[in-house]
Amino acid sequence: MDSQIRLLDHLGIGRLHAAVGASIGGMLCTSLATRHPDRVRIVIPIASGISVSPLQRVQNFEQIFAIETDANFNRGDYYGGAPPNQGLALARMISHKTYISLRTLERRARRELRQSTDDLSWYEVTRPHESYMLHQGGKFVKRFDANTYLRIMDAWQRFDAAADAGADDSAGLFARCKDQRYLIFSIDCDVCFYPDQQAETVRALNRAGVPNIHITVHSEKGHDSFLLEPELYTPHLVYALNGG
DSSP states (O other): OOHHHHHHHHHTOSSEEEEEEETHHHHHHHHHHHHSGGGEEEEEEESOOSSOOHHHHHHHHHHHHHHHTSTTOGGGOOTTSOOOHHHHHHHHHHHHHHHSOHHHHHHHHTTSOOOOOTTOSSOOOOSHHHHHHHHHHHHHTTTOOHHHHHHHHHHHHHOOHHHHTTOSSHHHHTTTOTTOEEEEEEETTOSSSOHHHHHHHHHHHHHHTOOEEEEEEOOSSGGGHHHHOGGGTHHHHHHHHTTO
8 A cells, every 4th residue: 555545544534535736746646546546536637647758758867867977976975075966957957948938938038147157168158048047957956955856857757657557558547537537737838748648648538438627728837837827727626626
């Protein structure tokens, strides 16, 4: 029995009214619901998917490589010494551009001051976009640990909803979920979890005969829309949670 179910049992919760999650959290709530369909009534994955896309695997691996090849990483045993901040900052820059739309990046970068950096030997940072990405990387290393980040990347890379639920493929993933209801959110400008990934989930639900509603949010914010624009999601969440 996994830790999530042990926690529910400890709290005396027989069945969750809803499991809600965004991005990787959406993968986790879908995994819980398909592995233990009798413990979840409503499932709401936001800007998520049931599989890891090839592009996500490549981008995740780039981040892993950036951290592991930092001179200070020392195979993860860097505590007590200099942390692998350069590798972690680069990993953040690789990922950050998938979380926001290019239009949002352009707008935010205009507010960034052009600056030089000691990390580059011959290339001079002269453009706001470059300064903005350096700022995002530098800000991230102040609040995140490299080993923790690697564990998240590894869990994402290994995610396999069908295998975890004991199904042969996505068609059989939701075979035991007919008593559940799903609300699937897509974001039209998302380049982290493309709308195609939510469409894959909806097709699998429909093949299994599981009730579902698929909402596409129209936004200019990119993947982070669910963090920045709650008003676009709240009415649909209220409807679903109230049994609509």
